[in-house]
Amino acid sequence: MFVIDCPNCGPRDQSEFVYGGEAHIARPTKSEDMTDAEWGEFVFMRTNTKGLFAERWWHATGCRKFFNMLRNTATDEIHAVYRIGEKPPKVDADLPATPAGEASIGSGNDAVKIMRADAEAGS
Amino acid sequence: MTAPVRRSPLAHRKPASAPDDLLHLSERAFDAKIVLRGTPDILGPALAEVAGVEMPEPTRSTTSDRHRLLWQSPDEFLLLGPKDTELALLDALQAALDGAHVQIVNVSDYHTTLVLAGPKARETLMTLSTLDLHPRGFTVDQVAGTTFGHALGWLVQTADDEAEGGPVFEILVRWSHADYLFCELTHGARAFGMPESKPLSGELMEI
């Protein structure tokens, strides 16, 4: 389970939180002017990013506040937590190295990766 | 009509203890409980005036003679007071905060309070809680809204290990989770000799 650093309550077990889906999808204010396709884009379409992903969480049992989190969905590494309305901070993350999004280490995909013989630990 | 009788969610449970004062578990029902939504700068003066409590820092609580104020979120606080004072508190707070962008809600009956005291309180809680309850991780007056197994509640530590009979933890738990949580706590404390209470069950479910 993740430990999520709630901006209000501090680090807590994931079981206290409810996942809130992709962040920064603003609800259109003039939906009546939108085509069905544009509206469908808002309601259904998601980037579903593999890699650094901005998402929302709700601290359901605690402060009951939504907040944003930057997580690498290829590795589950949490990089930043920030408040609703704020822009995602720039983070220095080990982003997916290949188009398929395989992280060089830490991904669950074919989890056991073997270091090249000439590689040294920490490299 | 008979005279009004208040009945707590755990009226059917007796306080439970483990031998040698290792642990005591009891219900303290009917505390006055008022939720206050608003920012501390607005709520602060009113609470100081009405209940004599200071605004707590995040994840902490403050106390006065008769009251405890729990931080629940940056704009949500829970005021605890003695039994049967909720209506008076409500009136006083409403008067003190008249016209402000606040919400004042009586939730005295929403929760009841489980009091868990004794040297084995932490270990017992850790059968259900994912919080770091080590004295270094959780201290007196600290507050957390969290899960206890499948129950939800607010945990506050009210006395430390040095206190007589301490440490003491209080859990505010909603009515419908109270019996479950009481039984889970006695179950978790079995190893210390606590008599185990089984959750009420046996409702007829079949036609």
Place this chain on the structure above:
Amino acid sequence: MKRYSALELIRQGLTGHRGWDRVWRKPEPKESYDAVIIGGGGHGLATAYYLAKLHGMTNIAVIEKGWIGGGNSGRNTTIIRSNYLFDESAAIYNHALNLWKGLGQELNFNIMMSHRGVLNLAHDEGEMRQLKRRVEANRLNGVDSEWLDAKEVKNFCPSINISGDIRYPVLGGTLQRSGGVNRHDGVVWGYARAADAMGVDILQQTEVTGILTDSGQITGVETTRGTIRTPKVASVTAGHTSVMAKMLDIRLPVESHPLQALVSEPIKPVLNCVVMSNAVHVYCSQSDKGELVIGAGIDAQLSYTQRGNLDIIEHQMASLMELFPIFSRLRMMRQWGGIVDVCPDASPIITKTPVKGFYVNGGWGTGGWKATPGSGHVFADLIAKDEPNRIAAPFTMDRFVSGALVAEHGAAAVAH
């Protein structure tokens, strides 16, 4: 291709098993193909097989970044059923079920299709209503399905606990007798072998790094083994559907979540059918090897790590104890996770895209395995003809514009 049979086994047994053919070749990528299928799972290989067999498209390649069957094909609990509520879903899943029936023989590869029956349990009034509705809809759609009361459930599956004092007592359930389980590796390998025999190139350890277009028309793919020319690219990359689509800047109504499963240590036969329960969140069967195969729930968060959280498993096991208290002393031997693409209506996407020649098959959520042959069959049709057939038509992307969803997640269990 040397045919498999008991006789051949005996013949080979006498000569040290040195005469078996390779199950599939290990070809070098050609410069160009008539179509390229990205994703060597069950669906991708089935698509290739039917393209070759039914549409004569044998100059095609299946590109797999790892080893075939290594994604959700190798990670699911192999439950086969077709008792879906809506006509559209019943049509595609039942199409698949009918194909499953003779598939082992057709592929000359034992996929261990075991039609041992699938029970879906109801634990409250709302579920009863919903499941009875499903039984009737299934029956009228020609899908084998029947309602059992609690005693009949017990008769069919003696190891299940139907006592009235569990938290959510078993009130009854639906039974699809033709449902069951099969062997996931067998299916993948069987399709691969049969497709390969017709000339399909299976390119493993080959990753697609880019998809090439010219004026809105597919022209090829870039791979870790060079550029391949092709007018048609079909993505069948469950879990990674969005990642593939992103190469062409296409967004999909898909979110990828971890879905976990586990097996117990092998034991002698103790569970004779597949048991599924939504309210208690359990699905369970026993493999031919004797392991209990247990599916856990979906983790809420989006993740591509093929890893879920332990608390999901813990709750799953507590739930299992409700229905099967006799399993308590058995042991979890191995757990793993897959990535499921979930669509908002819990139905798949089988579609053309704004890029001509680019086809997407994904979003199967937890329902992908059981659809494998049906999915491959209709997807092959779409790729060959550039038009979805009757069965595939409801599952195009258009429904997210018009609103004509195929909302298979069923009724919310809400009541006053």
Place this chain on the structure above:
Amino acid sequence: MSGTSRVQGRGLVDRSRPVTFRFDGREIRGFEGDTIASALLANGEIMVGRSFKYHRPRGIVGAGSDDPAAMVQVGDDAAATDPNVMVTTQEIHAGLQAGPQNCWPSLKYDIGVLNDVFMRFFPAGFYYKTFMGSDRFRWLNWMTFEPLIRAAAGLGKAPSKPDPDSYESVNRHCDVLVIGAGPAGLAAATNAARSGARVILVEETPHLGGSLLASDGDTTTIGGKSAADWVEAQKQKLSENPDVTVLTRTTAFGYYAMNFVGLIQRVKDHLPEHQRDAKQPRQRVWRIRAKQVVLATGAIERPLVFNENDRPGIMLASAVRTFLHRYGVLAGKRILIFANNDSAWQTAFDIRAAGGEVAGIVDVRRDLDEGLALRALKAGISVHPRTAIVGTHGRHRVDSAFVAGLDDGGNIRGTRSRIECDLIAVSGGWNPNVALFAQSRGKLKWDEGLASFRPGQSWQEERSAGACNGTLDLADAIAEGAKAGMEAARAADFTVRAVKQPAVETDAVQTLNLVPVWQVPSGLPREKTKAFVDLQDDVKASDLQLATEEGYDSVEHAKRYTTQGMGTDQGKTSNVNAFGIMAEARGITVPEVGTTTFRQPYRPVTIGALGGQHVGAHFMPRRGTPMHDWHRAQNAIFEPVGDWLRARAYPKAGESFQAAVQREARAARTTAGLLDATTLGKIDIRGKDARTFLNRVYTNAWSKLAPGHCRYGLMLGEDGMVSDDGVTACIADDHFHMTTTTGGAASVLQKLEDYLQTEWPDLDVWLTTVTEQWAVAAICGPKAEQIVASIVDGIDLDPAAFPFMTWRDGKIGSVPARVFRVSFTGEVSYEINVPATYGHWLWEQLIAAGKPHGLTPYGTEAMHLLRAEKGFIIVGQETDGTVTPGDLRMDWAVAKKKGDFIGKRSLSRSDTMRDDRKQLVGLLTFDGDHVPMEGAQIIGTADEPAPPVPMQGHVTSAYFSPNLGRSIAMALIKRGGQRMGETVWIARNGDKPVPAKIVGYDFLGDAKGEAA
């Protein structure tokens, strides 16, 4: 036989405490501290079971949890029997019963051995090639053969009765978690603990010491102390530190994300029945959150793969040492050593020192260490360099080995000779135990010297020390452990000063000089060589080679095709050998082959323990209302509604459920009915923008609702589908009391908070849930007003003063009550809200006050019936996530002009605008006594044609209405709203469909005439 193989003065078993247990029906004697394995070996027994596929005899190979196949069924109680228990880890106790599994009729004579006889026809994956049926013999398919195969497969048997034991899980946070209490782990734990950090040390066996317990304690000193004394001193240090927790008999089974580690503690399995504390669980799962982890999980010796290497009596060399030093048991009387490295030689020296007989050392290497050779010479041990075992003999236990020399190409040269022995101690080298490291998603690295994988690059906050890191030398392992412990403490923000680490002096062999041999040549053709890699699943080297030749050359394909490493041991001893054999078959290196995934759990974990205490009565909270006890006392029938238990009906003695529902529903319309409506969700909404907020979340308009008034609202998802409904009351201009469905309470609050916090933070609105603050008794019917009047003060109940859809504050006795004049039945109705602690009292007052008026409590079933008579929907029953307000023909509840609301735009999409959508209507069956099945499908013909049958919709609700004296139903039917008066047919599970007429759904209103 007892004690014949015991070596005096060695081992941790307590010789003053003999223990008798039963194995395979016979009494076996051992001592406290023995495992089943050590006790059996002490009695000269080694065969314990049969293998999975070929039913070949299987004996004890390892001495711990790495043993591949020595499993038994423990206990013969139908409820508490345990299958697949490892004899090498199960401690013996009085009353213990163990028996072989997977054999019939007996261990020695097993009919399943036929599979062995026909082994040549059953290579890897043979079942993929047959049992498919043929055109002529379709029945010869999998369904025919599967039952036979299922019966033959599986190992032990599951209990047939529910588990009498209990389990629990507990949570702990710590600064440093040390896994493994061997020399490195002990050093790590003591050095981390010096910093003041909270340390948890986990040891799988009952004793701390690890490999030190498997060596001759007299020949090794650490810091001047004997190894045993050093271990004792570390133990003492740890036990004196209040911030240290030491857990023995505890296995770290899973390393999950963010340093969450699962431990399984076997609390009572080693104790006889009478010593098992009823207050303790059988097993306990520890859910550890560690800031830092030190892995000190040691190394696992790997066997050599040679012809006929699976006979009982072929054991790991390290296991022979462990049985000798830890249990005081010489596992054989004449022991042959077979190795490719130095470490196994220690076994020979130890056997000699213990007075045992060594049949010789067979070593495949050409260049042997001169010092070792000299030691062997001195000990009188014959050494056979450049020699291999090419075959073995012996029925249920090995009795001799055939050896032959090797040439420079590694092939057999010369003739075979026979060496008599009753035990072969083998060593193919050591595999660092990297399972947890790999689970943590660290990257492995190939170590040429070890010819194995070891930790390369860490991913989580963890470090490896000692043998699991590839450091086999004792002094180095201790130093590495100490360093890891201190580094971990520092990384967890503690300070600790480095101290001098103890000097180690030892005679024990510390070198390896390994020459990897993945498969020892036998000089025989492949098909005649029975060289087993995975002893549990009967995977032979030839199976792996066949898999490679057939094209299953990916390591994962080969694993799945052959089932290599897929047994309960997950290939702990066998996987690296398998990778080596695959590499040779493919002509590539082992790291190029890679490894299979190391999956949790490291060792199988009891399912019940994972469920913990949250089973049975503790499974999920049974949420009840303040009136719950009253309902129970009335013998109400309950139903689960989400987490709640609600009274469904109150049958009287001798009354059927259906009759009770009819009686209750009749009373509600003729006299008065009383419903416990407490479970409805309630949200207090306050703020100057509350109306704007309501306008946006409900489909209808809220701008003009005056204080004191209530309004019904529908809530949609952004997809336009109905998701919840309820009545909201205006308390004051800026203050509302919203109700939601019972099941929707939590999700509605979350959704409202979501919009408020993330989309509309500019709105001044606060939300607080008050669901459980209020107990709600809903009283309805002609006598309701009279009854309420008799107990409520301060409210003028005259309909003119207190009209429908308003609310008033009043008092019942001294208790403040809020009364809503709303109705879910169509009758005059009052929903009385009091603070929850007065709920039970209120209910009793109403029952007493209503008694003279025939007040009847009714449950949720009658409630459903009553609302259906009036044509009120239930979200989740009339809706299923595909239904718009228009489909419900509730357009009156949608304000088109008020501006945007959640889901509004979706209502004008092409599909939601279709005029042939299913719409909610009433249905009256021609036969008024026939109540359709809820969920039944609507068709257009009087007879049911063959499938597929076009379906027009389905029955959402159906009841026999006592008030109309006939059945009523609601249904969603294509274009239903435009088809009033039409006849449709309700399909009936193949029986003749029932005709019914489409009518309006208010059976007390517009459809009343039709129903009459």
